[in-house]
Amino acid sequence: xxxxxRGIEKRFPGVVANHDVDLTIRPGAVHALIGENxxxxxxxxxxxxxxxxxxxxxxxxxxxxxxxxxxxxxxxxGIGMVFQHFMLADxxxxxxxxxxxxxxxxxxxESARSRVREICEAYGFELDPDALVATLGVxxxxxxxxxxxxYRGASLIILDEPTAVLVPHEVExxxxxxxxLVASGRSVLFISHKLDEVLDIADDITVMRRGTTVGTAxxxxxxxxxxxxxxxxxxxxxxxxxxxxxxxxPILALRGVALASDGGRRLLxxxxxxxxxxxxxxxxxxxxNGQTELVEVIMGMRRATSGTIxxxxxxxxxxxxxxVRERGVGFIPEDRHRHGVVLDFPLWENRILGHQTKxxxxxxxxxxxxxxxEDAERIVAEYDVRTPSVHTSARALSGGNxxxxxxxxxxxxxxxxxxxxxxxxxxxxxxxxAIWDHIRRARHDxxxxxxxxxxxxxxxxxxDRLEVILRGRITAHFxxxxxxxxxxxxxxxxxxx
Amino acid sequence: xxILASAPSAxxxxxxxxxxxALAAIVTVSLVRVFTDQSRMTTPGxxxxxxxxxxxxxxxxxxxxxxxxxxxxxxGLEGQMLLGTWGAAFFAYHFGAWVGVLGALLMGAxxxxxxxxxxxxxxxxxxxxxxxxxxxxxxxVGYLAQTFFTDLDGGGPRNxxxxxxxxxxxxxxxxxxxxxxxxxxxxxxxxxxxxxAGVTTRLSLLTILAVALVAVTAWxxxxxxxxxxxxxxxxxxxxxxxLGVNVxxxxxxxxxxxxxxxxxxxxxxxxxxxxxxxxxxxxxRGYIGLASMIFGNWNPTGVLASSLMFGYxxxxxxxxxxxxxxxxxxxxxxxxxxxxxALKYVGGERVTGLVVALIAVALLVWYLAVDSVPSxxxxxxxxxxxxxxxAVASQRLRMPAAxxxxxxxxxxx
Numbered sequence: 001x002x003x004x005x006r007g008i009e010k011r012f013p014g015v016v017a018n019h020d021v022d023l024t025i026r027p028g029a030v031h032a033l034i035g036e037n038x039x040x041x042x043x044x045x046x047x048x049x050x051x052x053x054x055x056x057x058x059x060x061x062x063x064x065x066x067x068x069x070x071x072x073x074x075x076x077x078g079i080g081m082v083f084q085h086f087m088l089a090d091x092x093x094x095x096x097x098x099x100x101x102x103x104x105x106x107x108x109x110e111s112a113r114s115r116v117r118e119i120c121e122a123y124g125f126e127l128d129p130d131a132l133v134a135t136l137g138v139x140x141x142x143x144x145x146x147x148x149x150x151y152r153g154a155s156l157i158i159l160d161e162p163t164a165v166l167v168p169h170e171v172e173x174x175x176x177x178x179x180x181l182v183a184s185g186r187s188v189l190f191i192s193h194k195l196d197e198v199l200d201i202a203d204d205i206t207v208m209r210r211g212t213t214v215g216t217a218x219x220x221x222x223x224x225x226x227x228x229x230x231x232x233x234x235x236x237x238x239x240x241x242x243x244x245x246x247x248x249x250p251i252l253a254l255r256g257v258a259l260a261s262d263g264g265r266r267l268l269x270x271x272x273x274x275x276x277x278x279x280x281x282x283x284x285x286x287x288x289n290g291q292t293e294l295v296e297v298i299m300g301m302r303r304a305t306s307g308t309i310x311x312x313x314x315x316x317x318x319x320x321x322x323x324v325r326e327r328g329v330g331f332i333p334e335d336r337h338r339h340g341v342v343l344d345f346p347l348w349e350n351r352i353l354g355h356q357t358k359x360x361x362x363x364x365x366x367x368x369x370x371x372x373x374e375d376a377e378r379i380v381a382e383y384d385v386r387t388p389s390v391h392t393s394a395r396a397l398s399g400g401n402x403x404x405x406x407x408x409x410x411x412x413x414x415x416x417x418x419x420x421x422x423x424x425x426x427x428x429x430x431x432x433x434a435i436w437d438h439i440r441r442a443r444h445d446x447x448x449x450x451x452x453x454x455x456x457x458x459x460x461x462x463x464d465r466l467e468v469i470l471r472g473r474i475t476a477h478f479x480x481x482x483x484x485x486x487x488x489x490x491x492x493x494x495x496x497x
Numbered sequence: 498x499x500i501l502a503s504a505p506s507a508x509x510x511x512x513x514x515x516x517x518x519a520l521a522a523i524v525t526v527s528l529v530r531v532f533t534d535q536s537r538m539t540t541p542g543x544x545x546x547x548x549x550x551x552x553x554x555x556x557x558x559x560x561x562x563x564x565x566x567x568x569x570x571x572x573g574l575e576g577q578m579l580l581g582t583w584g585a586a587f588f589a590y591h592f593g594a595w596v597g598v599l600g601a602l603l604m605g606a607x608x609x610x611x612x613x614x615x616x617x618x619x620x621x622x623x624x625x626x627x628x629x630x631x632x633x634x635x636x637x638v639g640y641l642a643q644t645f646f647t648d649l650d651g652g653g654p655r656n657x658x659x660x661x662x663x664x665x666x667x668x669x670x671x672x673x674x675x676x677x678x679x680x681x682x683x684x685x686x687x688x689x690x691x692x693x694a695g696v697t698t699r700l701s702l703l704t705i706l707a708v709a710l711v712a713v714t715a716w717x718x719x720x721x722x723x724x725x726x727x728x729x730x731x732x733x734x735x736x737x738x739x740l741g742v743n744v745x746x747x748x749x750x751x752x753x754x755x756x757x758x759x760x761x762x763x764x765x766x767x768x769x770x771x772x773x774x775x776x777x778x779x780x781x782r783g784y785i786g787l788a789s790m791i792f793g794n795w796n797p798t799g800v801l802a803s804s805l806m807f808g809y810x811x812x813x814x815x816x817x818x819x820x821x822x823x824x825x826x827x828x829x830x831x832x833x834x835x836x837x838x839a840l841k842y843v844g845g846e847r848v849t850g851l852v853v854a855l856i857a858v859a860l861l862v863w864y865l866a867v868d869s870v871p872s873x874x875x876x877x878x879x880x881x882x883x884x885x886x887x888a889v890a891s892q893r894l895r896m897p898a899a900x901x902x903x904x905x906x907x908x909x910x
Contacts, residue, residue: 070741071739072741089729090898092731100737103725445545
């Protein structure tokens with residue numbers, strides 16, 4: 001299928017998400033669309049898939065101009081999409097998720113089941129059509145999404161940042177699948193900001209910046225460096241550490257920590273872990289292997305079933321979250337909307353959250369709005385938070401700016417330990433560099449950091465020491481100076497690479 | 498990634514367990530009946546009463562299930578049931594029994610439409626809209642009854658009687674035979690025979706319809722593309738939208754059907770449970786229907802089982818001089834809870850097991866300490882049971898993932 005986008009434009013109140021976007025997708029090729037967060041890639045994809053209607057421009061498919069009022073139109077034309085956040089119903093089976101909306105093809109019974117089996121066999125997907133999606137892991141869910149698209153006979157498959165949730169060998173399996181798809185004459189539109197992967201898989205590359213397409217590149221001749229410059233107009237930041245600041249004074253120590261779920265399953269099992277002053281300890285693991293629980297136990301959000309946690313020689317195993325924070329623990333939560341900020345509060349009120357017993361946001365038993373506003377302004381300036389004022393509600397900020405504000409808040413009041421879950425997730429390259437800088441600087445001043453991340457480059461580059469967590473246990477240790485992403489990925493999944 | 502358990506084998510195991518538990522329950526009931534010498538516990542009359550009390554709860558529960566499977570919490574069931582009672586009385590009085598049933602369906606669906614417009618189109622909180630419908634339903638029915646029934650023969654400002662109701666059937670040979678067996682008071686056999694006699698004697702066609710709707714609901718929701726689409730709206734409407742499902746349409750259909758089911762429950766109250774209409778006849782059964790849906794884990798068969806249980810409690814509370822009977826039920830409840838506690842304890846949830854065991858022991862002590870339960874308390878039986886059951890069972894239940902959440906088109910991805 002030959003798809004051309006010409007002069008696409010999309011405006012939201014106050015922002016132009018897309019303008020003058022031109023893109024040509026050849027049949028039988030993997031076309032990569034790259035750009036920073038907020039460059040307008042996702043908006044463009046939603047337009048191409050009919051979720052949102054463009055304000056201007058045309059979509060031409062195989063020579064004919066098309067208008068997509070809803071995803072149904074796009075599906076009928078032969079366009080399928082795999083969303084970054086999977087669009088699956090957990091409580092339905094694989095088969096039900098696949099046939100939903102396409103019941104007319106093969107019904108919802110036996111013939112649909114055998115068709116699903118056929119596709120699975122053809123592409124080497126190991127999926128049981130009758131398994132509940134809730135029981136599947138991330139990679140398997142992604143295969144269900146691709147299966148959905150194939151079941152509808154799509155000839156253009158859009159994948160929105162498909163590798164963000166995968167470990168290295170799963171990425172390889174995905175790329176093998178994509179090559180099979182292209183070999184069978186389909187086109188793939190691959191959205192990413194990971195340049196290594198793009199150079200590995202793409203046949204054509206288009207770069208977006210600030211809502212528009214700024215150029216194309218040939219993956220056979222282009223280098224990472226050139227692509228990065230096209231993307232950000234500047235050099236790529238790297239998370240490397242320059243100096244050694246690790247001391248031998250332990251700041252956080254976990255001894256034999258275990259956590260059992262209500263059903264008696266061991267979410268954490270006999271975890272031993274030490275973070276020293278001036279040290280960044282990275283925790284690598286596939287999501288759902290106990291990272292969340294580890295953080296919650298340290299922060300006092302859940303209580304360990306057994307074992308002890310000490311912070312600067314004080315036992316904090318049974319302390320409540322507020323007490324833990326008062327002892328100088330900063331916390332960057334993994335889901336900033338659930339735990340980090342109250343979206344409808346202005347920034348200065350968000351500055352108070354989590355510090356509601358400390359100066360300068362309080363004066364005795366009362367809040368100190370003046371102090372909070374002043375300190376919020378300090379964070380906005382120091383951490384380059386792009387906001388009209390500290391009276392703006394957090395919801396109005398982009399994800400990257402919200403995250404910078406959270407980092408700034410958590411670094412306030414000179415913490416001794418920072419627990420950082422995915423500190424740069426969903427953050428653009430510029431903000432990422434700034435956050436890394438701040439963490440490095442704090443480390444220099446003697447801060448201990450427990451870093452949990454799904455970004456292996458970040459883990460390897462930023463950590464002084466790496467621990468691998470698998471099914472609630474610390475299963476391996478690595479020195480980030482001589483470990484490859486492949487080795488780490490193998491350890492994270494418990495298999496050999 | 499590995500696949501933990503394939504669904505069919507899990508379901509098979511589940512069915513096997515259900516069968517064992519059901520058998521254990523019947524034996525326990527029979528034992529308690531013999532031990533306490535409360536033969537009224539399982540006479541055909543009591544069980545027939547229980548079935549009649551169960552049906553309105555069942556219909557309300559199924560109605561709730563339809564709405565929640567499409568992601569809308571319909572707490573307005575009570576109000577829709579009330580509208581149904583009036584619709585049944587009005588249309589049956591003027592046009593005959595089955596037109597009355599149809600009228601109840603329509604009045605209930607009207608209440609459902611109101612809920613649908615508020616929650617789906619205008620995004621009103623589901624609970625608030627539902628409560629408003631309950632209050633408005635009560636007021637509307639009071640007004641409608643006063644306006645239309647006051648001057649009728651057999652009517653009054655708050656009631657109406659003398660209209661046609663659906664036929665009752667008795668299955669000749671089986672009914673009498675089973676009744677005779679049940680009167681012999683044999684262990685186990687008589688109890689089962691009483692149940693058979695209860696469902697074959699003077700059985701209203703509306704009862705058959707209500708039970709048939711369990712199967713219809715299960716078939717439509719789980720075996721047809723329509724049902725799959727409807728359920729997908731309750732699990733992940735954004736995903737359904739990206740696959741071309743018109744989420745608004747399915748939510749509307751589901752809530753309309755939900756209201757119609759509740760209306761039918763109202764008709765049952767006004768036509769089978771009693772043969773006359775009274776304002777405010779539902780008496781909280783819409784809420785108990787909602788509880789039976791939750792305890793039935795949003796499954797049609799589960800709703801059937803839990804409404805039978807609630808119906809039994811409701812039926813017993815209607816019997817005259819039921820103090821000794823409720824007293825005997827204390828022993829039964831205590832034994833069932835002990836069994837549940839033992840299961841929990843063995844399953845590793847020791848704290849839960851111990852707490853439940855403690856409650857069971859307290860009930861046992863109560864049973865041993867008195868000879869009869871005061872009549873003020875016996876009327877509360879169904880409601881107390883509701884609280885009990887939900888408190889014990891709530892940890893195991895799983896509602897549709899997007900139930901009660903507001904949905905707007907165009908937010909996918």
